[in-house]
Amino acid sequence: MDKRKVKSLFVEGPIPPTRLSDSIAHHEHKTNIGAHALFLGQVRADSIEDQVVSAISFTAHEDMANQIYSEIREEAFSKFEMTCAHVYHSLGIVQTGQLCFSVFTSSARRKMALEGCEFFVEQIKARVPIFGKEHFASGETQWKINS
Amino acid sequence: MDKRKVKSLFVEGPIPPTRLSDSIAHHEHKTNIGAHALFLGQVRADSIEDQVVSAISFTAHEDMANQIYSEIREEAFSKFEMTCAHVYHSLGIVQTGQLCFSVFTSSARRKMALEGCEFFVEQIKARVPIFGKEHFASGETQWKINS
Amino acid sequence: MKTLKVKLFGVLTEIAASSEVELNVDFLESIGVLELQAELIKKYPAMKLVQLKIAVNNQFVSDGQCHEGDIIAVMPPFSGG
Amino acid sequence: MKTLKVKLFGVLTEIAASSEVELNVDFLESIGVLELQAELIKKYPAMKLVQLKIAVNNQFVSDGQCHEGDIIAVMPPFSGG
Numbered sequence: 485m486d487k488r489k490v491k492s493l494f495v496e497g498p499i500p501p502t503r504l505s506d507s508i509a510h511h512e513h514k515t516n517i518g519a520h521a522l523f524l525g526q527v528r529a530d531s532i533e534d535q536v537v538s539a540i541s542f543t544a545h546e547d548m549a550n551q552i553y554s555e556i557r558e559e560a561f562s563k564f565e566m567t568c569a570h571v572y573h574s575l576g577i578v579q580t581g582q583l584c585f586s587v588f589t590s591s592a593r594r595k596m597a598l599e600g601c602e603f604f605v606e607q608i609k610a611r612v613p614i615f616g617k618e619h620f621a622s623g624e625t626q627w628k629i630n631s
Numbered sequence: 632m633d634k635r636k637v638k639s640l641f642v643e644g645p646i647p648p649t650r651l652s653d654s655i656a657h658h659e660h661k662t663n664i665g666a667h668a669l670f671l672g673q674v675r676a677d678s679i680e681d682q683v684v685s686a687i688s689f690t691a692h693e694d695m696a697n698q699i700y701s702e703i704r705e706e707a708f709s710k711f712e713m714t715c716a717h718v719y720h721s722l723g724i725v726q727t728g729q730l731c732f733s734v735f736t737s738s739a740r741r742k743m744a745l746e747g748c749e750f751f752v753e754q755i756k757a758r759v760p761i762f763g764k765e766h767f768a769s770g771e772t773q774w775k776i777n778s
Numbered sequence: 779m780k781t782l783k784v785k786l787f788g789v790l791t792e793i794a795a796s797s798e799v800e801l802n803v804d805f806l807e808s809i810g811v812l813e814l815q816a817e818l819i820k821k822y823p824a825m826k827l828v829q830l831k832i833a834v835n836n837q838f839v840s841d842g843q844c845h846e847g848d849i850i851a852v853m854p855p856f857s858g859g
Numbered sequence: 860m861k862t863l864k865v866k867l868f869g870v871l872t873e874i875a876a877s878s879e880v881e882l883n884v885d886f887l888e889s890i891g892v893l894e895l896q897a898e899l900i901k902k903y904p905a906m907k908l909v910q911l912k913i914a915v916n917n918q919f920v921s922d923g924q925c926h927e928g929d930i931i932a933v934m935p936p937f938s939g940g
Contacts, residue, residue, distance in 0.1 A: 501652040501653075501655040502652050504651070504655065505648040505649050505651055505652030506648075508648040508651065508671065508730075512728040512729065513728060514728070515676035515728045516675065516676065517673050517675065517728075518673055518674075518675035519670065519672055519673065520669070520671040520673065521668075521669065521670055521671075522667070522668065522669035522670075522671070523666065523667070523741070523744075523745065524655065524666065524667040524668075524669070525665065525666055525741070525859050526658070526659075526665055526666065526667065527662075527665075528662060528665035543787065543788065544787075544858070545785075545833070545853060547836060548836050548851070551836060573859070580662040581658075581660060581661070581662045582659065583655075584859075585858070585859050594670070594672070594752060594940075598752070601668075601745075602745055605741060605745070605859070608858065608859060609856070609858060610856070611856070612856060612858055613787065613853050613856055613858075614856055614857065614859070615787055615788030615789075615854065615856065615858070616857040627788055627792075627854070627857070628857040629855070630855070630857045630858075689939065690868065691868075692866075692914070692932055694917060695914060695917050695932070720939055731940075732939070732940045741859075752940070755939065755940060756937070756939060756940035759937060759939055760868065760934050760937050761937055761939025761940070762870075762934075762935065762937065762938055763938040763939060764869075774869055774870040774873075774935070774938070776936070776938060777936070777937065777938045777939075777940070
């Protein structure tokens with residue numbers, strides 16, 4: 485499998501936790517791996533002016549997002565010695581407590597897995613055109629602003 | 632649940648990937664969480680002088696290990712704003728491709744989860760009296776030396 | 779007078795009540811993206827409050843020109859993750 | 860002559876062919892841990908090649924004293940993770 489083949493960043497709806505354990509289990513035959521690092525973004529029940537977030541809906545400029553994600557992958561594999569990386573972001577509605585973003589990197593060495601994972605997290609948040617809209621229990625909405 | 636209660640670091644044999652997804656799924660009701668970070672150590676089929684590692688067996692000074700792990704937890708929770716942390720290390724035989732070490736931290740904020748996770752990984756490797764012995768296919772063994 | 783199609787994202791779709799708008803602008807060969815941005819804000823003043831990012835043919839540009847037929851996308855700050 | 864029980868770990872259990880050894884040493888109230896280490900190396904010369912960590916009553920010490928009845932543990936470098 486070519487680790488650099490073009491992959492889509494997006495999944496429809498929340499990322500199921502079993503997807504991650506399946507992914508981990510699939511790496512058991514890759515005995516050159518010594519370390520995995522995972523980051524999971526979970527929708528938080530933020531309080532904003534007396535209202536509590538109940539879900540976030542995500543939209544994106546999908547073509548550009550996948551193109552930029554592909555550039556980020558290239559950069560990540562050239563900077564960090566990794567055997568593979570699996571990255572997903574949700575589109576559509578994700579309820580509080582559910583996962584909307586996952587980064588899973590593997591390497592022979594722990595430093596490379598950890599640093600590669602953090603690189604993906606920061607670069608994707610900063611550079612990929614994804615837009616979150618917070619939904620409140622009242623039915624009101626508000627566009628998310630990343631801190 | 633008191634996040635600081637004394638917990639054992641050790642599990643007998645490899646850490647099953649399903650343990651991790653169950654753990655992730657159990658955090659779904661904790662809607663104050665915004666980010667999880669995981670580190671997984673996997674036994675690598677290292678080549679050492681023409682022999683290939685087939686398994687590692689782990690032993691420990693268990694009492695001291697749990698006591699030092701408990702100190703590391705205290706330090707981690709005072710340094711990083713985390714909602715919880717689950718850390719496991721194997722004792723006994725773990726085959727190549729299987730998991731022997733897992734760190735799982737959760738926080739409202741991604742930085743805290745990522746930094747807390749890395750803190751546990753580095754501190755546990757450096758300070759906890761665990762001893763790995765590499766087993767080769769030939770039946771020979773060699774005590775592991777951390778790089 | 780030429781017509782440029784502009785795709786909108788995030789909060790901009792609510793300001794314009796549409797995910798794609800047409801701008802009628804007067805230019806010969808091409809128009810600068812900053813001029814295009816000014817036209818957009820003239821039509822939708824609330825966009826002045828948003829830090830806009832403009833992509834021409836799927837490339838972000840901070841300056842440069844757009845031509846008739848180019849794919850133009852205007853986005854607010856990203857908020858994924 | 861007093862007898863100190865010493866628990867061993869990792870490669871040290873193979874050098875001594877046991878996970879616990881008894882050291883017969885001569886002291887009054889207490890013996891320094893560095894002296895204890897020297898006694899251990901005298902009995903098991905291969906331990907000289909290992910960077911030893913000594914714990915007295917479950918606390919690592921680089922210096923200090925041990926008394927009869929103390930729980931003494933001697934360990935090689937850690938290699939978990």
